[in-house]
Amino acid sequence: ETIRIANHGQAGIDAMKSTVEKIEKKYGVTVEVVEYPAPDKDYLTKLLTELGAGNAPDLFSIPTTAAVADMVEAGYLAPVTKEIKAWDGYANFYDVAKQLAVSPDGETYVMPFMLGIQEIYYRKDVLDKAGISTEQPKTWKDLLDRAAEIKKKTGAYGLLFPAGVSWGSGAFDEGFQHLIVGSKTPQLVDADGKLDLNGEGVKDVFDVYKQLIDNDLMPTQPLLGPEPWVVPKYQMFPAGKLAATTCGSWCYIFDWGRESKNPIPEVTKVVGTWTVPGQSGGQYVLANLAAPWAINAKSANVELAKKALMEIGSVETQVSYAARIGNIPSSKDAAKNADFQKLTELVPIHAAAEKGTFLKQASGFGTVSEGVARATEALLRKETDAAGAQKILVDYVKETLGDDVVK
Amino acid sequence: MARNVHERRTERQLLLILLPSLALLLAFVIYPALYSVYLSFTNEALTGAAALRPRFVGIRNYARLLNDATFWNALLVTFLFVVGSAVIGQFALGLVTAMALRRRIHFRRLFSSIILLPNAAPEVVAGFMWISMLAGGEQATLSRIVSFFGVTPADWLQVFPLSMIIVVNTWRGIATAMILLTAGLSTIPNEIYEAARMDGATPSQMFRRITLPLMMPTILLYMLISAVSTIAVFGLVYALTRGGPGGATELVSIYIYNQSFTAFQLGYGAAVAVVALLISLILGVGYVRAMKVEV
Amino acid sequence: MAVISPSENANKTRSDLLAYATLSLISIFCAVPFFWVLLASFDGNAQLFLRWPEQWSFANYQRVFTKEDGAKWLFNSLFVVGGATVLVMVLAGLGGYALSRTRAWWKLPFLYAILLIRVLPPTALVVPLYKFLLTLNNAEGAILRPIFGEYARPIMRWTGFIDGYLGLILVLATMQLPLALWIMKTFFDGLPRDYEEAALMDGATLVQRIRRVLIPLALPGLAAAGLFAFMSAWGDFLLPLIFLSSPELQTLPLGLFRAFLRINEIDYGLLAALAFIYLLPAVVAFGFARRFLVQTFAGGVKG
Amino acid sequence: MINLRNVRKFYGALEVIKGVDIIVEDGEFAVFVGPSGCGKSTLLRMIAGLEGIDDGDLILNGKRINDVPPDKRGIAMVFQSYALYPHMTVAENIGFSLSLKKVPEAEIRRQVEAVAEILQLTDYLDRRPAALSGGQRQRVAIGRAIIKKPSLILFDEPLSNLDSALRVQMRAELQRLHRELKATVVYVTHDQVEAMTMADRIVVLNKGVVAQQGAPMTLYHQPDNEFVATFIGSPKMNTIPVLITRPSTGKTHAQSPFGLSLDLPDAGAVVPQGQATLGIRPEHLKIAADGQGDFSAEVFIVERLGVETYMTVGSQEQPIVVRAEGDIALRPGDRVSLTADTSACHLFDSTGRVIRLTQAS
Amino acid sequence: MINLRNVRKFYGALEVIKGVDIIVEDGEFAVFVGPSGCGKSTLLRMIAGLEGIDDGDLILNGKRINDVPPDKRGIAMVFQSYALYPHMTVAENIGFSLSLKKVPEAEIRRQVEAVAEILQLTDYLDRRPAALSGGQRQRVAIGRAIIKKPSLILFDEPLSNLDSALRVQMRAELQRLHRELKATVVYVTHDQVEAMTMADRIVVLNKGVVAQQGAPMTLYHQPDNEFVATFIGSPKMNTIPVLITRPSTGKTHAQSPFGLSLDLPDAGAVVPQGQATLGIRPEHLKIAADGQGDFSAEVFIVERLGVETYMTVGSQEQPIVVRAEGDIALRPGDRVSLTADTSACHLFDSTGRVIRLTQAS
Numbered sequence A: 001e002t003i004r005i006a007n008h009g010q011a012g013i014d015a016m017k018s019t020v021e022k023i024e025k026k027y028g029v030t031v032e033v034v035e036y037p038a039p040d041k042d043y044l045t046k047l048l049t050e051l052g053a054g055n056a057p058d059l060f061s062i063p064t065t066a067a068v069a070d071m072v073e074a075g076y077l078a079p080v081t082k083e084i085k086a087w088d089g090y091a092n093f094y095d096v097a098k099q100l101a102v103s104p105d106g107e108t109y110v111m112p113f114m115l116g117i118q119e120i121y122y123r124k125d126v127l128d129k130a131g132i133s134t135e136q137p138k139t140w141k142d143l144l145d146r147a148a149e150i151k152k153k154t155g156a157y158g159l160l161f162p163a164g165v166s167w168g169s170g171a172f173d174e175g176f177q178h179l180i181v182g183s184k185t186p187q188l189v190d191a192d193g194k195l196d197l198n199g200e201g202v203k204d205v206f207d208v209y210k211q212l213i214d215n216d217l218m219p220t221q222p223l224l225g226p227e228p229w230v231v232p233k234y235q236m237f238p239a240g241k242l243a244a245t246t247c248g249s250w251c252y253i254f255d256w257g258r259e260s261k262n263p264i265p266e267v268t269k270v271v272g273t274w275t276v277p278g279q280s281g282g283q284y285v286l287a288n289l290a291a292p293w294a295i296n297a298k299s300a301n302v303e304l305a306k307k308a309l310m311e312i313g314s315v316e317t318q319v320s321y322a323a324r325i326g327n328i329p330s331s332k333d334a335a336k337n338a339d340f341q342k343l344t345e346l347v348p349i350h351a352a353a354e355k356g357t358f359l360k361q362a363s364g365f366g367t368v369s370e371g372v373a374r375a376t377e378a379l380l381r382k383e384t385d386a387a388g389a390q391k392i393l394v395d396y397v398k399e400t401l402g403d404d405v406v407k
Numbered sequence B: 001m002a003r004n005v006h007e008r009r010t011e012r013q014l015l016l017i018l019l020p021s022l023a024l025l026l027a028f029v030i031y032p033a034l035y036s037v038y039l040s041f042t043n044e045a046l047t048g049a050a051a052l053r054p055r056f057v058g059i060r061n062y063a064r065l066l067n068d069a070t071f072w073n074a075l076l077v078t079f080l081f082v083v084g085s086a087v088i089g090q091f092a093l094g095l096v097t098a099m100a101l102r103r104r105i106h107f108r109r110l111f112s113s114i115i116l117l118p119n120a121a122p123e124v125v126a127g128f129m130w131i132s133m134l135a136g137g138e139q140a141t142l143s144r145i146v147s148f149f150g151v152t153p154a155d156w157l158q159v160f161p162l163s164m165i166i167v168v169n170t171w172r173g174i175a176t177a178m179i180l181l182t183a184g185l186s187t188i189p190n191e192i193y194e195a196a197r198m199d200g201a202t203p204s205q206m207f208r209r210i211t212l213p214l215m216m217p218t219i220l221l222y223m224l225i226s227a228v229s230t231i232a233v234f235g236l237v238y239a240l241t242r243g244g245p246g247g248a249t250e251l252v253s254i255y256i257y258n259q260s261f262t263a264f265q266l267g268y269g270a271a272v273a274v275v276a277l278l279i280s281l282i283l284g285v286g287y288v289r290a291m292k293v294e295v
Numbered sequence C: 001m002a003v004i005s006p007s008e009n010a011n012k013t014r015s016d017l018l019a020y021a022t023l024s025l026i027s028i029f030c031a032v033p034f035f036w037v038l039l040a041s042f043d044g045n046a047q048l049f050l051r052w053p054e055q056w057s058f059a060n061y062q063r064v065f066t067k068e069d070g071a072k073w074l075f076n077s078l079f080v081v082g083g084a085t086v087l088v089m090v091l092a093g094l095g096g097y098a099l100s101r102t103r104a105w106w107k108l109p110f111l112y113a114i115l116l117i118r119v120l121p122p123t124a125l126v127v128p129l130y131k132f133l134l135t136l137n138n139a140e141g142a143i144l145r146p147i148f149g150e151y152a153r154p155i156m157r158w159t160g161f162i163d164g165y166l167g168l169i170l171v172l173a174t175m176q177l178p179l180a181l182w183i184m185k186t187f188f189d190g191l192p193r194d195y196e197e198a199a200l201m202d203g204a205t206l207v208q209r210i211r212r213v214l215i216p217l218a219l220p221g222l223a224a225a226g227l228f229a230f231m232s233a234w235g236d237f238l239l240p241l242i243f244l245s246s247p248e249l250q251t252l253p254l255g256l257f258r259a260f261l262r263i264n265e266i267d268y269g270l271l272a273a274l275a276f277i278y279l280l281p282a283v284v285a286f287g288f289a290r291r292f293l294v295q296t297f298a299g300g301v302k303g
Numbered sequence D, E: 001m002i003n004l005r006n007v008r009k010f011y012g013a014l015e016v017i018k019g020v021d022i023i024v025e026d027g028e029f030a031v032f033v034g035p036s037g038c039g040k041s042t043l044l045r046m047i048a049g050l051e052g053i054d055d056g057d058l059i060l061n062g063k064r065i066n067d068v069p070p071d072k073r074g075i076a077m078v079f080q081s082y083a084l085y086p087h088m089t090v091a092e093n094i095g096f097s098l099s100l101k102k103v104p105e106a107e108i109r110r111q112v113e114a115v116a117e118i119l120q121l122t123d124y125l126d127r128r129p130a131a132l133s134g135g136q137r138q139r140v141a142i143g144r145a146i147i148k149k150p151s152l153i154l155f156d157e158p159l160s161n162l163d164s165a166l167r168v169q170m171r172a173e174l175q176r177l178h179r180e181l182k183a184t185v186v187y188v189t190h191d192q193v194e195a196m197t198m199a200d201r202i203v204v205l206n207k208g209v210v211a212q213q214g215a216p217m218t219l220y221h222q223p224d225n226e227f228v229a230t231f232i233g234s235p236k237m238n239t240i241p242v243l244i245t246r247p248s249t250g251k252t253h254a255q256s257p258f259g260l261s262l263d264l265p266d267a268g269a270v271v272p273q274g275q276a277t278l279g280i281r282p283e284h285l286k287i288a289a290d291g292q293g294d295f296s297a298e299v300f301i302v303e304r305l306g307v308e309t310y311m312t313v314g315s316q317e318q319p320i321v322v323r324a325e326g327d328i329a330l331r332p333g334d335r336v337s338l339t340a341d342t343s344a345c346h347l348f349d350s351t352g353r354v355i356r357l358t359q360a361s
């Protein structure tokens, strides 16, 4: 017997290596790792084409959480609620991970073994030198004022939120989401599963972008280029020309740390973190699922695949992923793992996941994500204001999914 | 049609050897195309609820298409792109090179080899090379070239997106135009030019009154072939701009891709393809009839 | 060079200079974008933007072949695209001949139909095509599996329609077929019927006529058709992306995406080196077939 | 023996061969001549099997072969452009038909060498056609034909691509070969000198029908109609509209508007009175002493070839060409007296059919 | 008057015109002949101004025009394939040079109609060249030339694309035009019948030099060298290697290996003894009664044209062509006796230069 698992990205494949061996040994099966060597978007295209035709691998990773709800609705994923609840590793997961894995229909379809946690990273040294406060900002206004102050005092850009089409799902996953949860309308789905995009919060979030862009607090030019993250994150931030940016838990290791090409010396000291504040107070550690795994509903070996899925959820695999990608394990027990403890940069963030919040997922989020990218792109190009950006988002979603999906 | 054994036998043999090509085309082009026509009447999607239970929606996709400003924008962009790159850019540069290469000058092989290079670059690679040329403001090669001449550089793909993809596609297609037009030029006998010289024609008169009219059949056929191929251009532009910014370079082919593989709306994407095919068909047949293009 | 009379000389020189000038300008336009690939691939610390390498190195190329499966991708690409090209040449050679010689009523409609169908971008066809190929593939699997048992998988890798060489070769070939048929049809139009009739009188069957007389005569046309098919199939990445999954079958354009899959930054050195390797066969093919091109089209285009 | 019986051919609705009957005997050298577009090539290609036959029978050695494919007919053909395979050597070209039949290499080589011997091509066997002269190419084309030991060889204007000097040489060569091979030959040309010098039998075609067939001298001396009369012979026969009367002398008298006046020999009652066309060849008009001729006329073109001189006399509307032996130093504007050899005159009725004068019957 | 003085032309290092001197008088019809590649076209194109002149002078009506551009020379040219502009009507073709000069429409129309009148093209002015016959096309090409009122018209093999019947007709037409237009004509051909029938003066070129120039009959009767002797006349002059001796009779005696033995008239001491080449035209050999001739030989090819008969006698290695009047019914293998007209014999030395026998001097 064989099960086919689709993986994506060399780091992910490396991270899975020992797990694969373990599955093979434990269940006496052959595991065939199918490598889909494409960027997220093309990976998803291929995966969906295969799922639609009924020819997908038995087990696969999904590049963005936003796609999950749609896939569930399409009937591509096999529910694992019963198995995962019976599985002994589950109890040890953070709540936020458990909740993120639950689909609108109440079933669980994915293994939420890794969390993506993002915060605002800032150059403590630059701020200190310029005499700017490094306190956690309390509100959006606080945040924007801080950015303006940085700009004024140091000439560096004050704050970066991912935006635009070429950042892909990042505009939504790494930017918009973090703000919306702290807004006046913190969720995008209403009770009957409709998308609530006309809320005031959406407009307010776009207004934050708008102010950052209009006041030249955020570098817009590179964001319109082909790899928007390269210049700001790997060149401007280390050079101190950008003083604060959203970033994930991996940043201390890969972007500026020991694994980086352009490391910042003593990064943990020089770079500090703030959580994203709410619009009028509160602090939000937003978590989302990173690379959740799921099972092909049409798989010939669903039972076997489920067993394999539980193996993927093991603490060892989590740590292995954490080491290679820098995401945060969902198991609280990971803290006790010797290998994980070596990832000193991740340990405090792992602990913070206890307070994690999340955005409720719904079908159509893939479209919303693309719509946010388009709306922020228009803002970047200074073509519209916050209300206009919201209209772009709403129109795109309506156009794509039909008028009745949007509230 | 055929009156006698011999002709019937010949025709039968010819059909027989065309059959493999016909079979492949039927299986891998015509059948999927027809299937697309069917899809265009459904709400088939690649993901979401519609993927699970696709429904027949009649002409709803087409009705939606009519009111879809983005689609009309894509049509317009495609039209400008085809006219700009195939009809004007590639043609003009191709004609100039073909005529220059007709002269007995040195380095002809070298020149023509270099001009053929872009055609050899795979779309993805060509895309990268041009991103390096155009993207990201000051550091782009083009910016550095123009600032050498004292012109203020711009973020080319943001400021002049459509013009830039026209330039890039022109770059890629000069060679094809050059080859076809060289072939056309070579059918004009030298004697005609000498006759014109004896008649006292200046070079520009020769071009306007001899070369152009005599090249007309070649040019008309070239226009058809290049326009048709340019409508389907996808990878190169997608690699460069993904249709942006703000739909400024969203060709119909990219629009179809975005509908099918970004929004995952297969039915609607198919409707767009069908309409694009129909429009091309009408224009193409009209063109062939009106211009009496000979095959 | 002989002396030319002064007036003529002046005239000639002036327009020759003009020709040199335009050709140089256009050549520069054509060549400039290539510099980046060339320099970056030898740059140990390559960037997106053109720059003179600080240290020249072959490290990027080394990586392609040692750390990555460069050799395998190259082989797969060459095999698949080469196979498709050969197939196109064979089919277009036969079909183009039939189209040129037939007097049947469907000749013109057919020719225009295959030309206009090219306006459909492959993206519009991919999904139906995938379903169709999958049906074929499952049927083939159902036949092979009982016979070959566990060997069915390796066999399918070669003959499968999805995730197999055969399917991709067939699809790539079909996409290139319309243009190739056109080229060959025009080429055969320019080839006198005398040869094949002579062969007919010599007692050659249809197949013998084609194989021993027409194909050798049609070589320039076939080279041109093959070249265009090769380049277009070589550049295609969407079809291999959708139709191939197994790592053993991956082709160069998919390998190229590797460069994106680093954790953070795009690996431009790897990208450029791969791009250069990817570029090379097409350029070589062009150099090889170039001299046939004008010959082919000069025969075909009516003046 | 080859026999065409009421053979017809249509291209679409257009009938290009309109019921043709031809017989060529074994060993004969038959030449099809006719103006461009009259259907010569079509007829030849029907015999070869390269075109289908829409109606009528094609009989070769007693068997109807209408539906026999070309390669089974035992006929060889030499094409106008020779159609040598440019990618094969001379030896391969000649041996091609054998190699198609999978004859062993050694045997092919032997037969090719034998053929090359006959055609004096032995030294060129390893060359490609591109490296041969026109004459050599023709010999290769013939070699390719004769190696099949055909009972019939067809030639379609094989000399029309050559310059005139080479053409003369090739003509002789072809005749020599015909003598040596003793094969039946059907030869298409529109050059009547070629036809006259080579043929045992000439078939004159006009607009898809046979105008006349027979030995060259028969066609020259006794043309059946005006078309053949003017087609055969160079410079071509003068045709002059005349009024035929039978005055009391009992002889037939022909009178042209411009003063030509002839008594035709022994014609008697066979010639109807009224309008007719008189045909007389340039060589049958002789310059006579002043006032002694049958008529006189002004010369307006003189073509002096050295050994002979062509003069065009009469008027622009009714030019009459006279051919005189030797170099005659007349100038345009001179007047000459001419006598006609009445025994060599022809008369044609208004449909162009010949009216046989008695000596011809 | 056009005058070429020591004109030379190089293609790279290759000298194709090697110092040519030619004079053509006003109103003359001059024909350049010579084998293929001898430089005829090059010379003509140098006169036209389409090729530069590397050395020497080209003088037209007293002015050196080496450096005058083609359209300013007042010379017109008719090309081999006529080079009509296929996309223009006959009227546009003829009027093209005027319209380039921005002559008003009405004036162009008037001049075109005048030219068309002369050329009998009035009915065809609105047709495209593709819809014209060969002869009409040629007239258009000439019309395009004469509308420029040139003092000189150049023709480069204008008839070589036509079939022989049309060629004869065109020849007459060209001569008529030459008479009517009174222009100077330089005409290139490699067909010597064309040259003989049309020229006032023939210039025979060989390998880039002038072999001889003069009136056609001079070239026919008094060739300067073996090249001209064999080039002019058809069938070409027989050349036979002979041994010249001067026996005691005092006459010059020529003896060929195969038994031909001739006393040449009045040659006297001018002819050196030893090896020479005897030239005699086919028409100067006559069939004699058996045993009466100068020599006898076996016939191996007979070509009967009706009005005359060509026989090839002697051997394969030394064929001698005999031209006889009338239709002679000899067959290959027959033996004939032949007499040679010794007054028409030519002798050439080993370099091919003529040795003038007395009657020629």
Ligand SMILES: Nc1ncnc2c1ncn2[C@@H]1O[C@H](COP(=O)(O)OP(=O)(O)OP(=O)(O)O)[C@@H](O)[C@H]1O
Binding pocket: D011, D016, D034, D035, D036, D037, D038, D039, D040, D041, D042, D043, D190
């Ligand atoms: N494939 C064809 N379709 C239609 N008409 C044709 C075709 N081939 C020949 N014809 C016509 O048939 C007639 C006879 O043609 P054919 O080639 O036999 O003439 P020909 O006597 O050989 O002339 P030529 O001396 O020019 O070679 C011509 O009027 C020609 O136009």
Ligand SMILES: Nc1ncnc2c1ncn2[C@@H]1O[C@H](COP(=O)(O)OP(=O)(O)OP(=O)(O)O)[C@@H](O)[C@H]1O
Binding pocket: E011, E016, E034, E035, E036, E037, E038, E039, E040, E041, E042, E043, E190
């Ligand atoms: N452009 C050229 N470059 C080099 N050699 C040339 C060129 N044009 C002509 N020649 C050579 O010059 C010589 C004379 O050529 P030209 O065309 O004048 O001959 P021709 O007498 O007109 O011959 P033909 O009767 O074949 O037309 C030939 O040997 C030819 O090969």
Ligand SMILES: [Mg+2]
Binding pocket: D040, D041, D042
């Ligand atoms: Mg013919």
Ligand SMILES: [Mg+2]
Binding pocket: E040, E041, E042
């Ligand atoms: Mg010439």
